[in-house]
Amino acid sequence: MLLKLGLRSVLANILTMVLLAGVAGVPAYAGSNENPTISPAPKNSSSDDVWWKHAVIYEVYPRSLQDSNGDGIGDLKGILERLDSLQALGINAIWLTPMYPSPQVDFGYDISNYEAIDPMYGTMADFDRFVAEAKKRNIRVILDMVMNHTSDQHPWFVESRSSRDNPKRNWYVWRDGKGPGQPPNNWQSEFGHSAWTYDARTQQWYYHKFYAQQPDLNWNNPDVQQAMFDVVRFWLNRGVAGFRLDAITTLFEDPQLRDEKILPGKNAYGDPNQDDSRTDNLPQVQDVLRALRKVVDAYPGQRVLIGETYLPNVRELARMYGKNNDELQLPMDMQVGLINRLDVNEFRKRIDEAETQLHGNQPLFVFDNHDNPRSWDRYGDGIHNAAIAHIVAAILLTTRSTALLYYGQEIGMVTTPPKTRAAVQDPIGKIGWPKEKGRDGERTPMQWTSGMNAGFSTAAKTWLPVAPNYKTVNVQVESGQPASLYLWYKHLMALRRENPALRDGANIIVNPSDANVLAYLRKNPGSGPSVLVAMNCTAQPHTVAFDLKNFGIKNKRASTLLQNGGVAKDISLQHVKLPPFAVWMGAVQ
Ligand code: GLC
Numbered sequence: 001m002l003l004k005l006g007l008r009s010v011l012a013n014i015l016t017m018v019l020l021a022g023v024a025g026v027p028a029y030a031g032s033n034e035n036p037t038i039s040p041a042p043k044n045s046s047s048d049d050v051w052w053k054h055a056v057i058y059e060v061y062p063r064s065l066q067d068s069n070g071d072g073i074g075d076l077k078g079i080l081e082r083l084d085s086l087q088a089l090g091i092n093a094i095w096l097t098p099m100y101p102s103p104q105v106d107f108g109y110d111i112s113n114y115e116a117i118d119p120m121y122g123t124m125a126d127f128d129r130f131v132a133e134a135k136k137r138n139i140r141v142i143l144d145m146v147m148n149h150t151s152d153q154h155p156w157f158v159e160s161r162s163s164r165d166n167p168k169r170n171w172y173v174w175r176d177g178k179g180p181g182q183p184p185n186n187w188q189s190e191f192g193h194s195a196w197t198y199d200a201r202t203q204q205w206y207y208h209k210f211y212a213q214q215p216d217l218n219w220n221n222p223d224v225q226q227a228m229f230d231v232v233r234f235w236l237n238r239g240v241a242g243f244r245l246d247a248i249t250t251l252f253e254d255p256q257l258r259d260e261k262i263l264p265g266k267n268a269y270g271d272p273n274q275d276d277s278r279t280d281n282l283p284q285v286q287d288v289l290r291a292l293r294k295v296v297d298a299y300p301g302q303r304v305l306i307g308e309t310y311l312p313n314v315r316e317l318a319r320m321y322g323k324n325n326d327e328l329q330l331p332m333d334m335q336v337g338l339i340n341r342l343d344v345n346e347f348r349k350r351i352d353e354a355e356t357q358l359h360g361n362q363p364l365f366v367f368d369n370h371d372n373p374r375s376w377d378r379y380g381d382g383i384h385n386a387a388i389a390h391i392v393a394a395i396l397l398t399t400r401s402t403a404l405l406y407y408g409q410e411i412g413m414v415t416t417p418p419k420t421r422a423a424v425q426d427p428i429g430k431i432g433w434p435k436e437k438g439r440d441g442e443r444t445p446m447q448w449t450s451g452m453n454a455g456f457s458t459a460a461k462t463w464l465p466v467a468p469n470y471k472t473v474n475v476q477v478e479s480g481q482p483a484s485l486y487l488w489y490k491h492l493m494a495l496r497r498e499n500p501a502l503r504d505g506a507n508i509i510v511n512p513s514d515a516n517v518l519a520y521l522r523k524n525p526g527s528g529p530s531v532l533v534a535m536n537c538t539a540q541p542h543t544v545a546f547d548l549k550n551f552g553i554k555n556k557r558a559s560t561l562l563q564n565g566g567v568a569k570d571i572s573l574q575h576v577k578l579p580p581f582a583v584w585m586g587a588v589q
Contacts, residue, residue, distance in 0.1 A: 028482035028483040028487070028564065029482070029483070029487065029488060029491050029562055029563065029564055030560065030563065030569065050302055051092065051140070051302055052093070052242075052302065052304045052329065052330060052362070052402055053362050053402060054092070054402070054496075054497070054503055055092040055093050055140075055402050055403070056090065056091045056092050056093075056397070056402075056403045056405055056493055056496075057091070057092065057093045057094070057095050057142065057306075057364075057402065057403065057404050057405070058086060058089075058091040058093065058094050058095070058405050058406075058407065059094075059095045059097065059368075059369060059370065059404060059405065059406045059407060060079055060094050060095065060096050060097065060407055061074075061097050061370050061407060061443055062074050062075065062076065062079065062096060062097060062099050062108075062121050063107060063108075063443070063463055063464075064407065064443055064444065064445050064446055064456075064463075064464070065078060065079050065082060065407055065446050065456075066078030066079060066081055066082045066446065066448075066456060066457075067445075067456055067457035067458075067459065067462070068080075068081060070457060070458045070459050071120075071457075071459060072457055072459035072460075072461055072462040072463050073120055073457075073462075073463045074121075074445070074446075074456070074457075075120065075121045075122050075126075076099065076117070076121050076122035076126040076127055076130050077122055077126055079094075079096075079130060080126075080129065080130050080133055082446075082448075083130075083133055083134060083137055083139065084137070085448075085475065086137075086139065087137040087138070087139060088490075089410060089489065089490060089493065090489075090490060090493035090494060090497065091139060091405065091493075092138065092139065092140065093139060093140040093141070093142055093241060094134065094139055094140070094141050094142065095142040095143075095144065095244050095306070095404075096141060096142070096143055096144065097109075097144045097370060098111060098143075098144045098146060098246075099117055099118060099121045099127070100112075100113060100114055100115075100116060100117065100118060101113040101116050101117070101118045101119075102118055102151055103151055103153050103213065104118075104120075105151070105211055105213040105214070105427065106210065106211055106213070106214060106427070107425075107426070107443075108144075109144075109146055109210070109214070109246060110149075110150070110151035110152075110153075110211065110213050110214050111146055111150055111151055111154065112150070112151040112153040112154045112155075113154070114231040114234075115231060115234050127238075128238065128239075131238065131239050131240065132239075135239070140240075140241030140242075141239075141240050141241055142240065142241050142242045142243060142244055142304065142306065143235055143240050143242075143243055143244070144243070144244050144246055145228075145231070145232065145235075145243040145244070145245055145246065146246040146247070147217070147219075147228050147245060147246070147248070147251065148209060148210075148216060148217065148246065148247040148248070148250050148251055149208065149209065149210060149214040149215055149216045149217060149247075150214070150215065150217060151213060151214065152212070152213045152214070152215055153213075156168050156171050156172075156227075157171075157172060157215050160172045160174075160215075161199055161201065161202065161206070162201075163201075163202060164202050164204070170218060170221050171217060171218055171221055171223065171224055172206055172207075172215045172216065172217060172218055173206060173207035173215075173216050173217075173218050173253065174202075174204045174205070174206050174207075175196075175204060175205055175206075175207070175257065176204055176205070177196075177198065177204075177205055181198075183195075183196035183198075183205050184196055184205055184257055185257050185258070185259050185260075186259045186260060186262075186274070187207070187253075187259075187260055187274075187278065187279055188260070188271050188274055189208060189209060189210060189211070189212075190209055190210055191210050191211050191269075191427070191428045191431065192267075192268075192269030192271060192428065192431040192432060192436075193269060193271060193431070195207055195208055195209060195279070196208075197212040207253065209247065209250045209279060210247070211427060216250075216253075217251075219251040219252055219284070219288060220252070220255070220284075225288065225291065229291070229292065229295050232292065232295055232296070233295065236295075236296065236299045236303060240303075241301070241302075241303055241304060242296065242303045242304035242305055242306065243296075243304075243305055243306065244306040244307075244308065245292075245305060245306065245307045245308060245328070246308055247308055248285065248289070248307045248308055248309065248328075249280050249281045249285055249307075249308075249309060249310070249311070250279060250280050250281075251282075251284070251285050251288060252282040252284040252285060253278060253279045253282070254278035254279070254282070257278075258278055259278070260274040260275050260276060260277070260278050260279065261274065261275035261277070262274060262275075263275060268432040268435035268436035269431055269432050269435075269436065281311065281316065286319070286320075286322065286327055289305070289307075289320070289322065289327035289328060290322060290326050290327055292305065293305060293322070293326050293327055293328075294326075304329050304330060305327075305328045305329055305330070306328065306329070306330040306331070306332065306364065307320055307328040307330070307331040307332060308332060309328070309331040309332050309334070310332075310334050311331075311334070313335070314335060314350075314353040314354065314357045314358070315357070317331055317333060317335065317358065318357060318358050318359060318361070321358065321359065321361045325359075325361065329361075329362065330362060330364040330402055331364070332364050332366045332404070333354055333363045333364055333365050333366065333401070334366060335350045335353065335354070336350045336351060336354065336363075336365045336367075336395070336401075337365050337366045337367035337368075337375070337396075338366075338367075338372070338378075340378045340379065341379065342379055342381075342388060342391065342537045343537075344514070344515055344516060344517065344518045344537045345515060347395065347518050347537075348509055348512065348518055351395070351399055351507065351509065351520065352507075352509045354399075354400075354401065354507075355400060355506070355507045355508075355509075362400075362401075362402055363399075363400065363401040363402065364401060364402045364403075364404060365395070365396055365399065365401040365402075365403060365404065366404040367392055367395075367396055367404075367406075367409070368404075368405070368406035368409045368442070369404070369406050369442075370406065370439060370442060370443055371439055371442075372439075372442060373415040373417075373441060373442055374406075374408070374409070374413060374414060374415045374441075374442050375389070375392050375409065376389055376409075376412050376413065376414050376415070377414060377415045379391075379392055381539075383539075384539060384580070384581050385412070386412060386485060387564075387580070387581035387582075388581060389412050389485050390485060390488050390564055390581070390583055391535050391537060391581060391583055393410075393485065393488055393489050393492055394492060394533065394535055394583045394585075395518075395535070397489075397492040397493060397496050398492065398495075398496065398502060398522065398531070398533045398585060399507050399520070400505070400506070400507040400522070403496075405489075406442075407446050408444075408446055408447065410485065410486055410489040411447060411473055411474060411475055411478050411484075411485060411486045412473055412485040412486075413444070413446075413447060413467060413473065414467060414469060414473075415441040415442050416440075416441050416444050416465070416467040416468070417429075417437040417438075417440060417441035418437060418438070418440050418441070421433040421434070423440075424437065424438050424440060425438070425440050425463065425464060426438030426439045426440050426443075440464050443464060444464045444465065444466060444467045445457065445462050445463075445464065445466050445467075447466065447467065447469075447470040447473055447474040447475070448474055448475050448476060449474055449475070449476040449477075450470065450471045450472075450474055450476065450477060453466050454466045454467075454470035454474055455474070455476070483564070488564065491562055492562070495561060495562055495585075499531060499561070500524055500525070500526060500528055501522040501523065501524040501525075501528070501529065501530045501531045502522050502531055504525050505521075505522035505523045505524050505525055505530060505531070506522070506523045506525070507520055507521075507522060508520060508521045508522075508523055508551060510532070510546060510548065510551070511544065511546065514544065516536060516537060516538045516540070516542050517534055517535065517536050517537065517542055517544050517578060518534070518535045518537055519532065519533060519534040519535070519544070519546070520532075520533055521533075521548060521551055521553070521588070523551060523552070528589075529559075529587040529588060529589040530551075530553060530587070530588050530589065531561065531585055531586070531587060531588070532546060532548070532553075532558060532573075532585065532586050532588045533583075533584075533585045534546075534576055534578060534583075534584050534585070535578075535581075535582070535583045535584075536565070536578035536579065536580060536581055536582050536583075537581070538580065538581070539580045539581065540580060541577065541578065541579050541580060542577075542578050543575055543576065543577045543578070544576045544578065545573065545574045545575065545576070546573040546574075546576065547573075548573065548588060553588045553589060554589070555588065555589050556572060556573050556574065557570060557571065557572055557573065558570075558571055558572075558573055558576075558586030558587060558588045559586055559587045560584065560585075560586045561585050561586055561587055562583075562584075562585050563582065563583060563584040563585065564582060564583050565578055565579040565581075565582025565583070565584060566579065566582075567582065567584045571586065573588070
């Protein structure tokens with residue numbers, strides 16, 4: 001299904017590029033700044049100048065960004081080679097997914113040593129150099145911290161499983177079965193089947209929310225917390241800017257081990273659907289977050305805690321900041337980015353919720369990451385994918401949110417799932433085939449050039465195949481195409497960095513009952529111009545009128561800052577003409 005969509009969207013991409021580039025007489029993306037040069041982030045531009053509030057955080061999956069040694073797998077030196085390009089794009093931080101030593105069952109999310117670098121990615125010296133070189137370019141480095149579980153090859157678990165009276169026994173979650181061959185309860189792994197694995201040597205079961213090779217740590221044991229916080233200090237001392245906390249909501253389980261509720265239907269692995277209220281989002285998580293925040297806050301330089309927080313609603317999300325704003329600074333808002341259809345009302349509602357219901361805290365919007373099919377395919381309709389990707393970019397970069405950008409999103413990389421079960425790398429794709437093909441599709445190598453392996457590697461075979469569209473979809477080609485998605489991202493980032501209203505302004509929804517055009521005002525906190533953003537989310541043209549006097553905007557004309565639909569430079573707010581899927585933003589006062 002996804003593959004088909006992907007192929008269709010390549011075609012759509014080409015068509016839409018032609019359409020956008022061909023708007024009569026108007027240079028692509030015309031506005032005040034047609035050829036953005038990248039200036040350093042302004043210093044002290046507002047009273048509350050915390051770097052991560054304005055940041056674009058770029059997620060790098062180290063296996064897939066750049067291979068420097070020709071083994072077909074990306075590495076740290078490779079990322080270093082691409083730092084100039086990332087700086088030119090305009091990012092502020094890199095979130096590196098795990099690069100610690102690991103058996104790679106879950107491609108690094110199964111860590112066997114928290115204080116070293118996997119030789120496949122390089123050495124500690126390479127890491128230090130990477131952080132230092134990034135810093136020179138004003139790019140901070142954020143690490144992925146996996147605190148819920150370790151690898152089963154981690155010495156802690158090797159010890160823990162060795163005997164029931166080993167001092168590390170209680171570092172993991174060991175229980176007796178219900179009866180012979182029966183696990184302690186019905187809990188299921190996120191990755192299919194029982195979350196309990198029997199260990200014959202000590203005749204007990206251990207709990208794993210994810211793969212059996214990822215035993216859960218026992219967070220009721222204070223020694224576990226102490227050890228993990230020491231790991232955190234180890235990396236803070238090496239100069240990292242913070243952490244993305246993996247699976248942070250699943251640290252604790254119901255101490256009474258009560259069964260999860262069974263829900264109707266079956267999942268992709270053929271197991272009955274389950275509620276997860278006994279194993280996810282337990283309140284004890286927040287005590288850990290408060291303690292962790294104290295550790296991080298003891299360091300200078302505005303270090304940041306980001307959470308992988310898939311939560312059902314904005315109320316739950318708001319909780320993750322802490323009652324006294326003393327937990328996560330940036331829990332990921334998955335409400336906006338995972339709507340998965342261009343639904344104006346839904347976007348409006350959720351953007352507004354992030355603005356009004358997070359108690360003034362900073363949202364972090366995420367459309368793409370290494371666990372979900374790419375937004376190109378989730379939002380694309382198979383015909384207008386490129387234009388829709390421009391809208392996604394605009395929502396990500398012109399709302400008040402901190403922005404998370406996944407490598408390749410900026411060029412419109414497509415999801416390329418494996419064609420056969422034998423080709424699958426991500427184990428869930430093997431367990432769940434064909435309903436669940438795993439996450440390989442969104443982890444294919446970065447497409448830099450039209451050359452061999454898209455410039456990613458010189459190896460005869462790369463760890464995942466390069467997506468077939470790399471000859472036309474890559475950084476090099478798109479850098480020279482005035483209407484490319486890549487340049488659109490660059491323009492948006494430059495504007496976001498330089499425009500005071502986009503940097504700091506409140507995010508006010510306007511025209512709330514328009515079902516076709518999503519629009520909001522970024523109100524300048526000072527006396528300068530505000531920015532009105534309008535996006536036609538349909539395949540038909542729409543002309544919209546804006547009356548902004550209630551928001552203190554008296555002038556009835558706007559001056560275009562950036563657009564991709566041939567909108568004139570100076571326009572009347574009574575008649576903003578938006579071609580299909582056009583994005584327009586203008587200065588208003
Ligand atoms: C998170 C990661 C995912 C990983 C899982 C288990 O969800 O993003 O890639 O498989 O945790 O660590």
